[in-house]
Amino acid sequence: MDFGFSQEDEDFRTEARGWLAAHAGPVTDRRAWERTLGKAGWIGLGWPAPGYGNRTAGLTQQVAWAEEYARSAAPPRSGHIGENLLAPTLFAHGTDEQKARFLPPIAAGEELWCQGYSEPGAGSDLAGVRTAAVRERTHYRITGQKIWTSLAHEADWCFVLARTEAGSRRHHGLSFLLVPMDQPGRIEVRPIRQLTGTSDFNEVFFDGARAGVEHVVGGAGRGWRVAMSLLGFERGVSTLAQQIAFAAELGEVVRAATKSGAASDPVLRARLVRQWAELRTMRWNALRTLGGPAGPGAPSVAKLLWAGWHQRLGELAVQTRGAAAAAGPADWSPGAPYTLDPAQHLFLFSRADTVYGGSDQVQRTIIAERVLGLPREPKGAV
Template sequence: MEFGFGPEDEEFRAEARAWLGEHLRGAAFAEAVGRGGPGSEHEGVAQRRAWERELGRGGWIGLGWGSGAGPEGMSSGLRAGPGAGAGAGAGSDGGPGVGPYGNRRATLTQQVVWAEEYARARAPGRYGHIGENLLAPTLLAHGTREQQDEFLPPIARGDALWCQGYSEPGAGSDLAGLRTAAVRDGDAYRITGQKIWTSLAREADWCFVLARTEAGSRGHRGISFLLVPMDQPGRVEVRPIRQLTGTSEFNEVFFDGAIARVSHVVGGAGNGWRVAMGLLGFERGVSTLVQQIGFAQELEGVVREAVDSGAVGDPVLRDRLVRQWAELRVMRWNALRTLGSSGGDADAGASSVAKLLWGRWHQRLGELAMGVRGAAAAVGPADWSEGSPYELDALQRLFLFTRADTIYGGSDEIQRNIIAERVLGLPREAR
């Protein structure tokens, strides 16, 4: 596998770097730089919402989206899009570098370039990534032309924010155990149930929800993928979940007769499991490389702390720092190999391998952050009057947030089961 950057990619990189530099230096967004990452979703809310629209005006949302319905038109994050070229602007589908929804066309390598430059610029944490990176490629692969035309342009403009309604209190890693029900009522479905661990539910305009549309169905059968508006007072309630960090990135969502139109069922009634599994495959595409650049920046912060405190003189800690750096390089090469592969059964466990690698790596980084600081890591601010008694610095927040890395996004145990059953062909675990 060869994955390199050619002259056109470097031109695209220069354009992306210049655009980010210009727009992040302005008064409107300068304060949002470096804010809104994992564990800090509460920071700079208004600025980051405005930043989504700024990205949309620049055509930077939806790089590589295809122009046709169905899998043959899908090029988001995993395959190169047609008509790629640097210098593309936002607008209608009127030129070789402009996509059909106001997004720029881009090859796979250019998508990687944009992801790298975005992370290196420490641009604000994205509010629109769930709609852009999860829902949009799912609609391109499984949605109707009408659904694509209705939902993709608002995402590309940065106007519509989405959240994901998958996990439930009794169906987290075992998603097939979900109990949320949707009953057909004329040209709509009425949804009743509860979802949990829902990122951005308070900010989202829409939620894509897995619900049982066939009464009495079990397991993977009878599930549908519905697009549900969040602005339904009395029918949709969001309750924040306070975490160890003192913040509330995740939420509970309660549906009490919430309405979803029949025309907003993706992939057809009863086919939700197939659509949902396709979406999970998109979750670990180019965005994995963005994540790794953020990891590299966090590692640099831990190294600086070790140098400043003198902890780097400890040979054991120094060895752990070197190991973290080396393992991060291996994760990058693995991500590039996966992106450059042709897909198919040979890569059935690729996303699970990636999750196992980064989840435990990031957790070890949080532990290392506390190790280089020593006993001082357990101490809060010197002057409590300047913040709440639970005020945390970046390294403390990193440690606490990473305790969940091996659980959310698919627990390590589930990822190992997937690899065992789908790649190694081992018998399914007795249930």
């Protein structure tokens, strides 16, 4: 596919840029911002059907919106998990009743979602989940723990992969449940403090939490198929928006290196040029993947590319500043809160890039087994 932008796409981009310029800016209430997006119809552009309060847009227009959003002063999204992960899954596997119940509030920015997949003993090995859901007539009673749950402290609902068949193993006996988070005494959310001092991830404990039988997506015992389908939606148009943000971070590193004189070092300068070239390559690879059929290893290749790239950028961000990168603010005193500057935050946060969302080791295993056809790794191998 020749991936290009038509005049209609550019007109759409102009409209998006104008709307964002008029409405975007620093906000303290991200939930209110989601409602603002929803009221204007900007949530659900990529959905295959209108009628849920969303406007629809072609692939190139979705790219234009994502790029303009990343360039604007708009805040990070709180509703992207519902919009970009759950909604496509409901279109693929949900009942008409489930679509009618959950898609309009997502499109309106009224209900926020989180993803209940990883567990302390089943992170990269998702088939090892132990959270159990026992059916009791009209509902399931859920007991177990999830971890690294993004935005759980803000979410109204969680889609949970749980074991609904006692004694089942691995991919069998799992179900995909839609669980309301407002269940005091049955669901507890504990924020996880990160190296950066922020708490974007959480532990979630289910102690008899309830999910209606009508909120099982894809049928009981078929959760693995639904869960894998959802992961296929995880890396799409948003990858290009991510790269716009990466370009802005790279620009800041280049400016810092020029200002400090570090760019005069030919080795460091060559690394900066390489970062720029690799970012351009990632963009064209993402456009190629979006523009035509993608092989089974395409998402894993993309994850390997951007995770390593971003981690190397974090290293460059502190290297260009030298010893000053290890120091706190000039006015900092012992006992006072420690605030990271952007370069320090980039370095520390990017250490996790090669772990979350599927570690590098897992991505390489997927490529080896599903693309290259190499023998499967023995279970229990270190």
